[in-house]
Amino acid sequence: MITANDCRKRLQNLWGWETAGMVNSNTLKDIAKKLNVSVSTVSRAVNNKSYVKEETRQKVLQALKEYHYVPNEIARSLKSQSTKTIGVIIPDICEMFFGQIIKGIDEVVSPEGYTIIVSDSGESKTNEARDLEMLFQKRVDALVLATVELKGKKVLQFLDHDIPVVFIDNLPVIEQEIDAVMIDNVEASKIAMRHLIGLNHREIAVIIGSIEETTGYDRMLGYKSALREADIPVDERLIAYGNYKENKGYECMCALLDRIGEVPFTAVYVTSEMMTFGAIKAINDRGLRIPEDISLIGFDVHDKTGLVVPGITTVRQPESLIGTKTGELLIKRLKQKGNKKSRQTAKCRKILLDPYLEIKQSCRKK
């Protein structure tokens, strides 16, 4: 029987035609024909499977080299019902935070033969839904999601189909049990606050991101909790609510400074990177100095330049570790699939990692 591919090959030979995308693309069948063996034999040789006579194996291996055979992963995927691909959706690929996480994931899944498809949702819920749909269609074996859609239904599709999902950075509001890897955001705030309190600050303002999100909510909890630990009353007027944008940080800081007469504070804790930059600019614009007039602790601050003066003391997340832990959890789940015993005992896991303080010069003793 003559296949379409055969026809193409013949045409190429006869007329020197190059048919788009198929030039020299050898298949198992092509190799088999050339060697007068069956496809299955070639397949076995390629995959080092089953028994193949050493002589045959050599002959095949040789031919594979000669004709530059490259296995077609698409066909393999269709057959094996596994694409060896992991989808990762993040809000912004330009943020070092996510870049590091991706590197961490890659570091552990890559040796296991998995490839990562990264999708940038651009902080848009619509895009996130689109990306989820697309990754599902591409039949990724697993998913990592830094969601901006807290109440997303779309991700259930994966859960329903028993495709492992690991949430990072933020938890969605859904009923199902889920896996997640993130820092302990309550603890993060406590670390920052304890540092300030240790420097004798007692009137500490805070700029919070969206409290809809676990990140924002937990960081606020930590702030309050640390104050209570130190027997300092919580003054709601010292709490400013923003989002995660720089200009919001600027605005919040301005608002706090506007009423610093009535509601004084000597230190401020800003709970996201971009808001931190905004807050610092607001302070500078008022002619106030850090840390002489106000001590400041930021969050997630990455100063790649190393040139910001004064250096900003900041809460940091172990991004790389978040990545590798996510990768490990992913691999564990992937290995569990199809293994009835371990699947029954598989509990969902929330892995909480430790944030840490990077101390520079933006805080001083009161």
Added chain:
Amino acid sequence: MITANDCRKRLQNLWGWETAGMVNSNTLKDIAKKLNVSVSTVSRAVNNKSYVKEETRQKVLQALKEYHYVPNEIARSLKSQSTKTIGVIIPDICEMFFGQIIKGIDEVVSPEGYTIIVSDSGESKTNEARDLEMLFQKRVDALVLATVELKGKKVLQFLDHDIPVVFIDNLPVIEQEIDAVMIDNVEASKIAMRHLIGLNHREIAVIIGSIEETTGYDRMLGYKSALREADIPVDERLIAYGNYKENKGYECMCALLDRIGEVPFTAVYVTSEMMTFGAIKAINDRGLRIPEDISLIGFDVHDKTGLVVPGITTVRQPESLIGTKTGELLIKRLKQKGNKKSRQTAKCRKILLDPYLEIKQSCRKK
């Protein structure tokens, strides 16, 4: 005839079995069976193709919804010999420079139905080769490559198979005609130098990255060329050769400062971001001030914090535009494939984009 899938379904019903990864995963066949129509009819309805009686179409569409049918892109890819996927290999996903480019690419290919697989080579030639192999196996429809392997053979595989490849940032040393999108690096240096010369500087030092690479080489050409334009003799002793790392920038700057007595200069032009940071630190460490003692122009400097003082005047690349232009070229090539006429006239294109100067406070009039 009873297929394996049928068996699985039956087992599920009989025993409540969940067979890994196949739960509820409806196929065209399943839908067809439920409606007592043929797969092709369902297929036609799904793809809005050919003629389907309106009544049937509605019935099918309804069923697709009801059973949550999601097309299997893997199967489609195998059939259509096109994965609707574009591979992108970059040296470091954490660099904003590449992040922006990826966003730009995504912006234009995504509406055309393409998905991007990003691979981080970690600046390693070995990884780059691995990634190329993997992307080829996954049969990406096209490739974008910011190569670190100037003499790579592996990429020829794509070219040979008529898979569009677009190089960005750097050109490899190969004989084939290739497509590329990058800035005019000669012009970039000229812009920087003209700025300094316009401020009356005549003794201008330069720190060059690897001249093996087109980026380094061209930037050096531009430096010399701008001097000649202004009738300033080139003094080789003012040229320091580094790589693209921060510590090398530091070292080079130190070396230049060490002999500033014999070979004086009033300004320095540093040709990469990280080297710029290193150079600034070297200057600071010597107790010299920018721009009072030395004027400085950097390259690719991204100060996300906006807090570096003085602000660094820098050559910038239009990253986003590099991305969109790359995307457009990609789409053009993809559309040309299989279209004999346009393919014959298809010329390889090097798209040179304009760099620009971002002027801040690190240069002053001499």
Added chain:
DNA sequence: ATGAAAGCGCTAACAA
């Protein structure tokens, strides 16, 4: 040790 053949889910040429 090797081969024949079925089938993964889908599309499309051809037939009815």
Added chain:
DNA sequence: TTGTTAGCGCTTTCAT
């Protein structure tokens, strides 16, 4: 308008 069927490239069972 709808159905039948072959085949995309591969793996795997079953037969030889």
